[in-house]
Amino acid sequence: MSHILPKTAKIAGYTAFAGMTLWLIACASTSGGYDDYGPGPIPAGMGRLWIDAGGINELNFYINDQATGQEVHSDFPRMSGSAPGAYETGLQNTNLLVDLPAGVYTVVVNTDIDDDVEIKDVEIVASQEKYVSARVGRFQVRTAGGNLGSNMPFLIMDYSMRTVLGRAMTTQGVRHFIVPEGQYKVRMENSSTGFDQVRPVEVVYGRPPTFVQIGEESTTDDQEQEEP
Amino acid sequence: MMSRYAVLSSTLFCGLMVLLTAFPVSPGWAATKTKATVIDFFGNRHELENIEILGKAAVEYYVDDIRRLVPIADVDRFRFDGERGDEERPLRVEFRDGRVETGTIVVGADATPHHESVGGGRLSSQVSGSTSLGPFLLQLGDVREIIFQHAKSSRPSVQKHLAVTLVDEEGTMYDVADLNFRETTNLVFSQGRKRRTIDMLEIAKIAFAEASSGQEQRPITVTLWSGQNVQGNVEAGRARYAGETDRMFHRRVGSAFTGKTAAGRFAIGLHNVRLVMFKPAAEASEKPGANAGADSAGFQATQSPD
Numbered sequence: 178m179s180h181i182l183p184k185t186a187k188i189a190g191y192t193a194f195a196g197m198t199l200w201l202i203a204c205a206s207t208s209g210g211y212d213d214y215g216p217g218p219i220p221a222g223m224g225r226l227w228i229d230a231g232g233i234n235e236l237n238f239y240i241n242d243q244a245t246g247q248e249v250h251s252d253f254p255r256m257s258g259s260a261p262g263a264y265e266t267g268l269q270n271t272n273l274l275v276d277l278p279a280g281v282y283t284v285v286v287n288t289d290i291d292d293d294v295e296i297k298d299v300e301i302v303a304s305q306e307k308y309v310s311a312r313v314g315r316f317q318v319r320t321a322g323g324n325l326g327s328n329m330p331f332l333i334m335d336y337s338m339r340t341v342l343g344r345a346m347t348t349q350g351v352r353h354f355i356v357p358e359g360q361y362k363v364r365m366e367n368s369s370t371g372f373d374q375v376r377p378v379e380v381v382y383g384r385p386p387t388f389v390q391i392g393e394e395s396t397t398d399d400q401e402q403e404e405p
Numbered sequence: 406m407m408s409r410y411a412v413l414s415s416t417l418f419c420g421l422m423v424l425l426t427a428f429p430v431s432p433g434w435a436a437t438k439t440k441a442t443v444i445d446f447f448g449n450r451h452e453l454e455n456i457e458i459l460g461k462a463a464v465e466y467y468v469d470d471i472r473r474l475v476p477i478a479d480v481d482r483f484r485f486d487g488e489r490g491d492e493e494r495p496l497r498v499e500f501r502d503g504r505v506e507t508g509t510i511v512v513g514a515d516a517t518p519h520h521e522s523v524g525g526g527r528l529s530s531q532v533s534g535s536t537s538l539g540p541f542l543l544q545l546g547d548v549r550e551i552i553f554q555h556a557k558s559s560r561p562s563v564q565k566h567l568a569v570t571l572v573d574e575e576g577t578m579y580d581v582a583d584l585n586f587r588e589t590t591n592l593v594f595s596q597g598r599k600r601r602t603i604d605m606l607e608i609a610k611i612a613f614a615e616a617s618s619g620q621e622q623r624p625i626t627v628t629l630w631s632g633q634n635v636q637g638n639v640e641a642g643r644a645r646y647a648g649e650t651d652r653m654f655h656r657r658v659g660s661a662f663t664g665k666t667a668a669g670r671f672a673i674g675l676h677n678v679r680l681v682m683f684k685p686a687a688e689a690s691e692k693p694g695a696n697a698g699a700d701s702a703g704f705q706a707t708q709s710p711d
Binding site: 391 | 602
């Protein structure tokens, strides 16, 4: 059938085919990250680092080359724990996938408290994937009751309440606070009204968020009693 | 008679075996982990491999109510005193470099869950590892002593002695030895959302920008010994957080940099510092206090909250 086609059509066909091939190669070689169709292939001469945060899709982190001490990658999509407008986006994509040249790296994960999670001696080999675990977990604080607003500041302390590890704030939207795996206390205080609540929080890697409620929700019976 | 393909495949197999023998493959997960002898309250000894304490590579304890996070790789021996069932027990820590510390450790933090803190799973207060008989678990509250046997390749972190000349907002100079920043030898600062940590051994100078009384973040310029300049912000607020106790507040606001002068202990808040000039490592071991004078005795930035 090809002998029927004119020469110009053949040339156009070959050009289109070559163009498509080049476009596909270009897309494949630059897609180091995660797009709607999942992660692209590993670019030539690089290895792939996956940070496994136990079900958490998004972390603030940076990566240093251990040989030079220079930062080679950083990504900080999450807002601070005390930002009043922050919320969980429900995104399905992850930023925990990085393509790096072969070498030895240190991964530093910033959490919502002063303690970072540092993963040293991460060796990346060209054309291979490397998985490392960042042992962080998350919790959620919900306030209920007439006196409590939607933006309530609170402190995250160590379990024995000797050290303030971080500040945070509840928001109207769903909000997860990311901390290293461990046991903490959350304290919400308002001295003018005499409100002071402390809750223990246990955060485990790879588990769903720990749910903390502060304040009491009014029940149906209470509402009925209040009505005249 | 062997076919040509059989000869070829056997040659390839032999070649592969020779290569594997010459260059053994050692996967990352096969790295040697710490071994330890665990002695429980009844005096039983357990030889463990791949030991983990509360599932972490570092242990949290308190010395004079100050929180410490110490990597297991730095520790030679833990001795837990007190009684079984105590939530907090006295702890003696012997380091691999010969130092000894005594403090307290929380061992029963999971004993009292709150009904309004639910889900998320439970952490085990356990010492875990494996013996020749199989997996091993022991509650931390039942442990009397842990003696580590570290691999020869694992080296403990070297204790750092930092000596600096520090200039405060009034222009007074202090010669400070054993400088710490919030109980560690790392400087922590922020660059936008990013929180960065720099080992203070790498720093030659920290210059603080002009501060106003209500400023929460104070810009700094860090000059490294390599000549590189890094800019960022440190938290220098003097407002009290709701829920913060007096001790926490004064430690946070007044004791960001701590150390020793010739006249005694030294502490200063970030709102009160203008310049920190680090001495090269060789000078760091010299005696402090040349410029400080007697009036720097126990200098403390006891700025009252505005």
